[in-house]
Structure formats: structure tokens, C-alpha cells
Amino acid sequence: MRIAIVAPSCTLKREAADAVQAMVRERGDCELIIHPQCFLTDGHFAGPDETRLAALREVMADPSIDAVWFARGGYGSNRIAEAALADMPGAARSKTYMGYSDAGFLLAGFHKAGMEVAWGPMPQDALRAGGDAAVARALDWLVRRDPSALEPELQSPAMAFNLTVLSSLLGTPLEPDFTGVDLLIEEVSEHLYATDRTMFHLTASANVRRAARIRLGRVADILPNDVEFGTDEEAIVEDWCRRSGIAYGGRADIGHDALNKVVPFRRENR
Amino acid sequence: MRIAIVAPSCTLKREAADAVQAMVRERGDCELIIHPQCFLTDGHFAGPDETRLAALREVMADPSIDAVWFARGGYGSNRIAEAALADMPGAARSKTYMGYSDAGFLLAGFHKAGMEVAWGPMPQDALRAGGDAAVARALDWLVRRDPSALEPELQSPAMAFNLTVLSSLLGTPLEPDFTGVDLLIEEVSEHLYATDRTMFHLTASANVRRAARIRLGRVADILPNDVEFGTDEEAIVEDWCRRSGIAYGGRADIGHDALNKVVPFRRENR
Numbered sequence: 001m002r003i004a005i006v007a008p009s010c011t012l013k014r015e016a017a018d019a020v021q022a023m024v025r026e027r028g029d030c031e032l033i034i035h036p037q038c039f040l041t042d043g044h045f046a047g048p049d050e051t052r053l054a055a056l057r058e059v060m061a062d063p064s065i066d067a068v069w070f071a072r073g074g075y076g077s078n079r080i081a082e083a084a085l086a087d088m089p090g091a092a093r094s095k096t097y098m099g100y101s102d103a104g105f106l107l108a109g110f111h112k113a114g115m116e117v118a119w120g121p122m123p124q125d126a127l128r129a130g131g132d133a134a135v136a137r138a139l140d141w142l143v144r145r146d147p148s149a150l151e152p153e154l155q156s157p158a159m160a161f162n163l164t165v166l167s168s169l170l171g172t173p174l175e176p177d178f179t180g181v182d183l184l185i186e187e188v189s190e191h192l193y194a195t196d197r198t199m200f201h202l203t204a205s206a207n208v209r210r211a212a213r214i215r216l217g218r219v220a221d222i223l224p225n226d227v228e229f230g231t232d233e234e235a236i237v238e239d240w241c242r243r244s245g246i247a248y249g250g251r252a253d254i255g256h257d258a259l260n261k262v263v264p265f266r267r268e269n270r
Numbered sequence: 271m272r273i274a275i276v277a278p279s280c281t282l283k284r285e286a287a288d289a290v291q292a293m294v295r296e297r298g299d300c301e302l303i304i305h306p307q308c309f310l311t312d313g314h315f316a317g318p319d320e321t322r323l324a325a326l327r328e329v330m331a332d333p334s335i336d337a338v339w340f341a342r343g344g345y346g347s348n349r350i351a352e353a354a355l356a357d358m359p360g361a362a363r364s365k366t367y368m369g370y371s372d373a374g375f376l377l378a379g380f381h382k383a384g385m386e387v388a389w390g391p392m393p394q395d396a397l398r399a400g401g402d403a404a405v406a407r408a409l410d411w412l413v414r415r416d417p418s419a420l421e422p423e424l425q426s427p428a429m430a431f432n433l434t435v436l437s438s439l440l441g442t443p444l445e446p447d448f449t450g451v452d453l454l455i456e457e458v459s460e461h462l463y464a465t466d467r468t469m470f471h472l473t474a475s476a477n478v479r480r481a482a483r484i485r486l487g488r489v490a491d492i493l494p495n496d497v498e499f500g501t502d503e504e505a506i507v508e509d510w511c512r513r514s515g516i517a518y519g520g521r522a523d524i525g526h527d528a529l530n531k532v533v534p535f536r537r538e539n540r
Contacts, residue, residue, distance in 0.1 A: 043500015044463050075463040078470050168467050171441055172474035193314050193345040197438050200348050204442035230313015 001030040001143045003067045004059035005038055005123055007046035008081075009102045010074030012038040012124055017071075019126040020135055030143045034123075035059060038071045045076045053080040060084070060092035067142050072124030073101030073162075081109045082173050088113065098122075098142060101188075101256065104165040109174035111159070111265045119160035119184075119254065120149070120262040130258035141262045151184065151253050151261040155212065160184035160254050160263035167198045170205050176265075179210040182249065184263055185237075186217030188256040192229035195219065196236050203244035213247035218255030271300040271413045273337045274329035275308055275393055277316035278351075279372045280344025282308040282394055287341075289396040290405055300413045304393075305329060308341045315346045323350040330354070330362035337412050342394030343371030343432075351379045352443050358383065368392075368412060371458075371526065374435040379444035381429070381535045389430035389454075389524065389533040390419070400528035411532045421454065421523050421531040425482065430454035430524050430533035437468045440475050446535075449480040452519065454533055455507075456487030458526040462499035465489065466506050473514035483517035488525030 005012070005020075017034050024032045037055035040047035047055075059068050070077070084106070097110050097117045107117040120141060121134035128134065140146035151160070159176070163185045169175055185202075187195055202208055219233035231239075234251070241248040253261045275282070275290075287304050294302045307325035310317035317325075329338050340347070354376070367380050367387045377387040390411060391404035398404065410416035421430070429446070433455045439445055455472075457465055472478055489503040501509070504521070511518040523531045 041497070044495060044497060045500070075467060078467065164467075168437075168471045170471075172471065197345060197348065197434075201438040201440075201442065225314060227311070227314060230315070 001066050002033060002064055003030055003069050003142060004033045004035060004062070004065045005069045005071050006035045006052075006055045006059055007038040007071035008052050008056055008077035008106060009046065009070070010044065010072055010076065011041045011046040012071035013127060014039065016124045016126045019132070020123045023132065023135055024139070027139065030139065033065065044074070046071070049079050052076070053083050056080065056084050060095070061089040063091040065095060067096040067098065069138070069142065070097070070099030070103040070106065070122055072122050073099070073103055075102050077102050078105040078168070078174070081105045085109055085113050096142060098138060100160070100260065101162050102165060104161045105169055105174055107265060108161070108169050108176050112174065112176040116264070118262055118264040121260050125258065125260070128258045134258045134260055137262065149262045151263050153215070153252065154263060155182040156266045158182040158184065158263050159265050160186070160217070160252070163187045163195065163198050163202065164190065167201050170202070170208070175207065178207050181211045182213060182215065183208070183211040184215045184217055184252040184254055186252070186255045187219045187233070189221045189223060191223045191225055192233065192236065193225060195233060196229075199236055199240035203240040203246060209244055209246055211246060213249035214241055215249040215252035217252040218257060220256050271336050272303060272334055273300055273339050273412060274303045274305060274332070274335045275339050275341050276305045276325045276329055277308040277341035278322050278326055278347035278376060279316065279340070280314065280342055280346065281311045281316040282341035283397060284309065286394045286396045289402070290393045293402065293405055294409070297409065300409065303335070314344070316341070319349050322346070323353050326350065326354050330365070331359040333361040335365060337366040337368065339408070339412065340367070340369030340373040340376065340392055342392050343369070343373055345372050347372050348375040348438070348444070351375045355379055355383050366412060368408060370430070370530065371432050372435060374431045375439055375444055377535060378431070378439050378446050382444065382446040387535045389535070391530050395528065395530070398528045404528045404530055407532065419532045421533050423485070423522065424533060425452040426536045428452040428454065428533050429535050430456070430487070430522070433457045433465065433468050433472065434460065437471050440472070440478070445477065448477050451481045452483060452485065453478070453481040454485045454487055454522040454524055456522070456525045457489045457503070459491045459493060461493045461495055462503065462506065463495060465503060466499070469506055469510035473510040473516060479514055479516055481516060483519035484511055485519040485522035487522040488527060490526050
């Protein structure tokens with residue numbers, strides 16, 4: 001199993017790359033190819049759009065690569081996602097793609113294009129407290145489809161997204177079909193009023209209303225309101241599910257943390 | 271001219287209400303009816319949804335009211351906008367509605383429903399430095415359609431929105447038709463990477479791509495990036511306009527500030 005790491009959003013930290021390489025050497029069940037693009041910096045991004053796109057397309061086209069692992073989130077994969085899918089080489093279709101957070105733009109578009117994608121921990125997570133377990137979980141699933149890495153209550157088909165990322169890809173060419181999907185969402189570093197607004201936007205979508213249910217992962221690092229919002233994140237999500245006629249399926253074991261589980265975007269018709 | 275003030279989002283401050291009442295008494299060209307709902311508080315909001323909705327519908331239905339002035343922004347008008355438009359009383363159609371920021375949800379839905387709406391300063395702006403001029407500008411336009419209150423470069427039809435609000439109403443029942451519109455946007459208290467992401471979302475919309483042009487108002491209180499984003503707000507907006515084939519029309523004289531100008535959502539077919 002040869003796993004390539006590229007950074008379609010922000011720069012991967014060297015310490016994270018070193019930690020993940022050390023873990024892989026220890027395991028001995030896979031090989032890691034860390035693309036040098038991961039360490040570039042261009043303002044907010046891990047290199048200019050063209051450079052991030054070229055690195056992504058290079059590993060997509062490489063028939064010796066079995067899986068593409070997105071280095072980290074941040075912001076920026078949406079800027080190259082559509083171009084990554086243009087004139088796709090055949091070898092791109094025989095790989096698995098994994099990441100979360102901002103990488104959700106790629107997961108959405110690649111899944112829509114028929115490729116195998118999964119929400120799951122990323123190399124940069126090695127720097128979190130307890131992050132080794134997250135990295136091991138991701139590799140356990142990539143290398144041997146270890147079921148213990150999976151979010152435990154998944155119904156097929158399933159998808160997982162950061163709420164803000166999901167809201168931002170509605171109406172874009174990256175928007176997948178949510179019909180019958182177990183749709184897991186999580187959020188980080190937002191005000192509760194913004195989460196309420198984003199849920200308004202999300203649940204107004206006719207496509208999202210065709211989901212089987214919405215489940216709520218962890219909502220972390222909630223930014224303070226000048227006055228208390230008045231309800232909590234679960235009440236917000238339940239309220240908008242009720243208003244829009246979407247089933248609310250309870251909490252989900254995903255989030256911007258070391259406990260984040262793997263959610264393969266399984267396709268019903270496979 | 272009888273102007274009713276209601277608060278579909280957050281609570282109006284008493285000092286702002288008092289200041290605006292004093293200005294109106296001084297002018298002597300209009301009468302202000304400040305609905306007591308403006309001073310309610312329920313968590314983040316100026317009273318529960320049902321109470322804010324009832325106050326809004328009450329002034330909409332009142333034939334003695336000539337204009338409805340939204341007290342302030344914050345967040346929350348989206349939660350009642352659709353219900354405000356249901357079974358609309360005839361008297362609601364013969365008024366002007368004014369506000370900005372979060373009130374954009376109402377401006378969008380009311381304009382779509384055929385009513386006369388305008389982006390413009392709100393009573394709470396009285397508390398800004400120089401805010402008296404903003405309040406006077408709003409009243410000058412509401413009472414006597416003073417052209418000096420208008421954003422100076424408007425082409426008809428025009429609309430103005432906070433960028434995040436506009437992005438959040440795409441795909442909802444509030445989304446108006448942007449065909450041929452001079453579309454003015456502004457932003458406040460967001461990271462530049464979030465503004466880039468929101469522009470990605472906005473300019474992916476086929477409806478938005480039918481706008482005549484996009485113009486950029488002020489982008490205020492930009493939140494710091496941990497690394498510098500690399501470009502500025504105007505470069506971001508120009509970039510997404512270029513990518514999406516929308517004409518960029520330069521800067522606009524609107525924003526979350528005392529200089530904010532009035533933008534009537536004129537309809538081409540009037």
C-alpha cells in the first residue's frame with residue numbers, strides 16, 4: 001500500500017510529517033510518499049493554486065499510488081477542486097482519497113465524480129494531544145479497512161462534512177447527491193449564531209432535505225457571543241431539522257480532534 | 271410620514287432609540303413609532319421568534335404606517351422572514367422597508383415578493399461615532415427620497431447585501447433574481463480566508479452570474495489570519511469575478527459604518 005500525501009489547502013508542518021513517517025516505519029505495512037509541495041507556503045496556502053493543483057494531479061495520475069491522503073485542512077482546496085477533476089487520468093479512479101475539514105470540498109467533488117473517498121484524520125493531526133491514535137486510525141482504515149476505525153453508527157450511504165464547508169459547496173459544481181445519505185456534520189471555531197445561520201442555509205436545500213438523516217458530531221471551540229445565544233448546538237441542529245422535515249439522528253463520533261473517526265462515502269449502488 | 275421601528279434580529283439599545291427620537295422631534299417631518307418589541311431580549315434575539323414575527327406582521331398590516339425601519343442587525347431575521355411573507359395583508363405592499371446587515375434576509379424576501387425595500391442605515395447606528403449623520407441620511411431618504419442619501423454610482427436595478435448574509439440566503443426561499451442587477455456587497459468581522467470561501471460560494475451561483483456587475487463596499491474589522499492571507503479583499507473579489515465571468519465594477523460606498531449609503535432595490539420594470 002503506497003500512500004501519497006499532498007496539501008491542497010495549507011502547509012503541512014515538518015514535525016507532523018516526521019511523526020507520521022516514524023509511525024509508518026514502525027508499522028511496516030505501508031509506504032508513505034510525502035510530496036514536497038506539502039511544505040511550500042504562499043500566503044495562506046501550501047503554494048500557489050497551480051502548484052497545489054499540479055501536485056494533486058501528479059499523485060492522482062500515478063498508477064503506483066494506492067491512496068491519496070490530504071495533509072491537513074485550513075482553507076483552499078475549493079480553489080482547485082474543479083480543476084483537479086478535469087480530464088481525469090484513469091489511474092485516479094483506482095485510489096482512495098482521505099481527509100476532513102477543508103478537504104471536504106475535494107471529498108464532495110471526487111465522490112460526485114465516482115471515486116472512493118473517506119472522511120478521516122490527516123497527517124497534521126499528529127501534532128494534536130493524542131494525535132498518534134488519530135493517525136493510526138486513519139492508516140488502519142487506509143491499509144486494511146479496519147472496521148474499528150469507523151464511526152460506529154454509520155448507515156450506508158454516509159457522508160461527513162464540516163458544516164461551514166458543506167454550506168459553502170451547496171450550489172457549486174462540487175455538490176453531491178444527498179439522497180438517502182446518513183449526513184454527519186461537525187463544526188469548529190464558530191459563534192453559535194453563525195451555526196444557526198448556516199443550519200438555516202443548509203436545511204433550505206432541497207437536495208439536503210433528501211438526506212436520510214442528519215447527525216451532529218462535535219462542535220468545538222465555540223466562539224463567545226456578546227450575549228449568551230440561548231440554546232446549544234444540538235438544540236440548534238434539532239430545531240432546523242424539525243423545521244425542514246429532516247430526521248435528526250443524534251450525535252456522531254466525528255470532530256476536529258484526536259477522536260475523529262473514519263466515514264467512507266459509501267455509494268448505495270456498489 | 272409615519273415610520274415604525276421593529277427588531278427582527280437583536281435588541282435595540284434604549285440610548286439609540288432615544289437619540290433617534292430626539293432627532294426626529296428636531297426634524298419635525300416625520301413621526302416615529304418604536305414598537306416595544308424592540309427592547310425585548312430572549313438569548314441572542316429581541317424576543318422569541320413568534321414575538322418578533324408578530325411585531326413585524328403588526329406593523330406590516332397597519333395601513334397608517336408608511337415605512338418599516340429595521341432597528342438593527344446582529345442575527346435572526348432569517349428565522350422569521352418566510353413566515354412574515356405568508357398571507358400578506360394588502361397594507362404591507364404600500365410601505366417602504368429599510369435596513370442592512372442581517373436585515374438583508376428580509377430585504378431579499380420582501381423585494382422578491384414585490385415590495386419596496388432599501389439597504390440603508392438603521393436606528394442602532396445612532397450609537398456609532400458620527401452615527402447621527404447615518405440616521406439623518408436614512409430619514410432623508412425615507413421621508414423625502416433625498417438623492418444625496420444614495421450610493422453615488424448606482425445603476426438600476428441595484429441591490430446591496432452583507433456578503434455572508436447573501437451567501438446564506440442562496441438556495442433558500444428568500445433568494446431574489448439577480449439578473450441585470452448592480453450587486454453591492456460588504457463584509458465585517460470575518461477572516462480574509464472566509465471571505466475568499468464565501469466569494470467561491472457566491473460566484474458559483476448561476477443566478478449571481480446573471481448580475482450586471484459586483485461592486486465591493488467596505489470590508490471592516492478583518493479578523494487576523496495566523497499567517498497573512500497574501501492578498502486583500504479587493505483582489506479576492508476581483509479574482510472570483512474573473513473566474514466566474516462576472517463584471518467587477520469597483521468599490522461601493524456602503525459598509526458597517528456611519529458613511530453607509532442608501533441602496534433602493536429598484537425594479538427594472540417599474
